[in-house]
Amino acid sequence: MPLWYNEEQTEGVSFGIKIKEQILSEESQFQTIDIYDTYEFGKLFTLDGLVMLTEKDEFIYHDMIVHVPMAVNTEIKNVLVIGGGDGGTVRELTRYNSIEKIDMVEIDEMVVRASQKHLPFTASKLTDPRVNLFFEDGIVFVKNAQNSMYDLIIVDSTDPIGPGEGLFTKEFYDQCFRILTSEGILINQHESPFYPQFSKEMKRAHNKIKNIFPISMVYQAHIPTYPSGHWLFGFSSKKFHPLEDLKSPRWEMLKLKTKYYNSDLHLGSFALPTYVKEMLEEE
Ligand code: AAT
Known part of the structure; x- marks a missing residue:
């Protein structure tokens, strides 16, 4: 059987x-x-x-959650990852020598231990000396963090049910804004536009974020094993526009070999289907 x-x-x-x-x-x-x-x-x-x-399609998600902001600001030094206990986001971040510190706040230590044991490639860089692991609720962590600490915050969280729920609230986004530098970028895994129960959450999150950050845009990727295969990410920033400020030549000079991300795709990923654009305009 x-x-x-x-x-x-x-x-x-x-x-x-x-x-x-x-x-x-x-x-x-x-x-x-x-x-x-x-x-x-x-x-x-x-x-x-x-x-x-x-293991087969995680490169798409982790390329898109990391290389999009890193190609917009190649000077990023201090990064906060919320969630992401499997280590895939951290793995991609550690490829940048310019990054000095990565704080990763995962609520569930057992996810990290299970990933280190059974997903060794994904978790391979969690022991990088620049990485500090905190096993606590991301909501509490951001509340206690100092102003202007981070150049980049990546919210690599579960969906807004269970422990991930608070990571989709206005209070959480307000705290992220406060602890980002004046050049700070916030990236969120943003659910799928296709099925209503997911798109509802995406719209709610986007409406909250766009009232806090001067720049807030949405980009997409194709992730075969996520519901509908069509997934969104949020890019919000105090200063950088994800297209106008893209540093393609500088990013290409780094010669990072990526399987999904490239500079053309960066531009294309912000070109959204009409029904998604309309959703984002709804209040
Ligand atoms: N890298 C892709 C994998 C994930 S897992 C998301 C992680 O977020 C989980 O390990 C979970 O324990 C952690 N998490 C959930 N809530 C919190 C919280 N409040 N604080 C810190 N960590 C948290 C993302 C998958 C996306 C799935 C899309 N369908």
């Missing part, structure tokens, strides 16, 4: 991946952590039965 991982992405849509075996299943204080080995996607990591990443 073949084994399948099945995720009810909506009440009427189920997404399945054939699995070789289940490698891990544990209950943390916050959520259920499962890791499977699959035929098509390598290892699959889920929280509360929802896909967080697979």
Whole structure:
């Protein structure tokens, strides 16, 4: 009997991946952590039965959440990552020699330990000397952080149910604004535009952020294992415009080999389908 991982992405849509075996299943204080080995996607990591990443397509998400802001401000030195316990975001950040400090605040230490054991490539740079791991709630961390501490904040969080809920609130975005420098950039994983229960959250988040940051835009990527495969990210900033301030030649001089991100795609990722643009204009 073949084994399948099945995720009810909506009440009427189920997404399945054939699995070789289940490698891990544990209950943390916050959520259920499962890791499977699959035929098509390598290892699959889920929280509360929802896909967080697979080894085959995680490069798309992590390229887009990191290289987009880094190519807009190549001088970024201090970075805060909220969530991201699998280490993929940190891995991409550590490729920049110019970055001096990365604080990563993950609520669930068990996610980090499971990733280090079973997703070694994704978690490979969590031991980089520039990385400081904090196991606490990102909401509390930003409240206690000093003004103007970070050049970049990346919110690599779960969806707004469970522990990730508070990371989609106005209070949280206000704190992010406060602790960013005058050149600061905030990047959010922003849900999918396609199914209403996801797009509803994206619209709510975008409406809150655009009232706080002078520049707030949305960009997209194709992530096969996320609901609908069409995923959005938010780019907000106190100073930099993600297109007008893109430093393509400077970024290309760094000669980072990326599998998804490139300068043309950077520009293209901000060109949104009409229905998404209309959603973003709705109050
Ligand atoms: N890198 C892609 C994987 C993730 S996982 C998101 C992480 O956010 C999880 O490890 C979770 O424990 C952590 N997290 C959730 N809430 C908080 C919080 N309040 N403070 C700190 N960390 C938190 C992102 C997947 C995106 C899925 C899209 N469908």
